Amino acid sequence: DAVVQQFDSFLSLHGKSEGFLRFKPMEQRLDTFLHQTLNSSFPELWSFFQRLLLLSHGQATVERGFIVNREVETHNIKEETIEAQRLVCDQIRASGGVLKVSITEELLTSVASARTKYRIHLDEERRKREGAMRGLRRKALEDELAELKKEREVLTEVCTSLQKDADQLAEHAENKSNTLMAQMITKSNTLRRRCKEKCDELKNVECEIAVKANELRHCN
Template sequence: MGKCKFADSWLENDEFKPWLKPVAENNREAYCTYCKKKISVASMGINAIKSHMHGASHKAAFGHREQSQLSIASFCAPTATPLPNTTAELVKTATTATSPPSSADIRVAMGSTSTMRAEVIWCLNTAANHHSLNSNEGISDIFKSMFPDSDIAKTFTCGKDKTGYIMRFGLAPFFKQQLVDTINKAGSFVFMFDESLNQSTKKKQLDVHVRFWDDDCVQSRYLGSQFLGHGTAQDLLHHIKECVAKLNMMQLISISMDGSGLTCSCTQHSATTVERGFSVNKQVETCNILEESMEALRLICDKISACGGALKVPLTKELLASVASARSKYRIHLEQERKKKETTRQSLKRKEAEDELEVLKKKRKVLREVCDTLQKDADQLAEQAEGKSGSLMAQLITKSNTLRRRHKEKLIDLEQTQKFIESKSDELRHMSGV
């Protein structure tokens, strides 16, 4: 064990003062209030403190703390407003002053708006160029090295996981809801769909596109995808209903599909729109991602294409609020997935126990039949021996005794099997919570 101890003089150092604290009843450790962790100084002394200060985790914690303090201060700071000149302006000012901030305003204000905008633009660029999520791993350190004087680069953290949950739980749901609202507001629309084999998931993929009139022109937009286990008419109908659940179907004027005689309408241009979507799908498949993430990427790419580029996508307050809530949605999703896996594991375990119990019951039935047969045969041989004499009687008695010994052995097996059955039954009752 080292001989170095915590020195009170370290607390006077300007670099250490904001975050360094001693550990009560242990003078061989220090405590970092930013990282909320203990630092051992027994071996290296003050050099251990310096090493921790220059570490990546401490710098990231420092950056988040500084940005959070700045955001809270800017959110809570009062704004100067001119005095109203009329009674109407006075009423308007009073109403505005007393109205509480919305949840969207709070989510945006509590995060770093400038940094968040940069992260959203980077995620849009990742989707537009079909980059894999793994390519973003460690990108924050690269930006900090490239732009050491940038405050945004210091707080920019958009690695593989964050890029993924911003896209799937922040951008894609917002763009889809925005598209649904636009379609319902536009009026009449045409529904187009087609299905093909997804080479990545090895499942049939049903892509849905919608055509409607907006901004004085015809818009053809990607609405979503469904992954099919089977491709029967009933399966297609079920998944199509899931895709259009939020649309006003009273405004539907046509349904288009490529290569089917069961459609209400089928045009060459409609088929081209859907087939073009599959070409985008092939580029997205290179990431080898989950089905839900693939649909999210498709929605984002469609929005970028409609806006004319990643830099032309409007970064509205509502969009930033959706992105700010993506992490909490991601955590909820992870918890749901954990519970789903646990439920599946318990179901498999119960199914295995039920199968074992069924095998044991069949074994018990066979053993009972064998025991009854052995007992019956042994009794018959003993009865036959009573009417005989000499060597024949001896042979019959020997056979009878042999069968009785086997009968006892089978009875022991039967007793053990019965105990296993009771134990397995108790295990199943425990799984069911009975």
């Protein structure tokens, strides 16, 4: 078979060539690399590889990723930690093993400053949490202030209405007989007492609004 013969020839001629030894699967495309090597000298073999590369590999890569995730996963681990551990695993695999990982000056510097970066990260997370808490506190104050202002509007309308009704009853009582006058005056006084109670409530609400508004101004 021509493909088998060309494959044997290919292995004997190029199997241990410098190009194959330097091939980096994480940086180079396999189809491009094989095309440059096979297309001119081994056309039948290249045609076979073309068909082979077109075959579906299913979810093998994704499933391998899940297996790695299970290996690095522990209880209560955060997503960022999983991503970091996966990056380490992928780099070790790309390097060909732990002992083949290149120890560069950049890597040493990164390791030396890891603790400082971790502290900075913790400070940033703390500031984010504090900012979120301040935001929630501010939102709660704004909601409370809005409710108090609505209550103030209602109480203002009630006080105005009670005062108006009490005044009207007092005016109408002037032209009535003694018994009816007494009844209307009594109703008028009752409305005035209720008006006073509502006005006192209104004053309390005004004080609460002032307090909440002051808290909101200082909620930074």
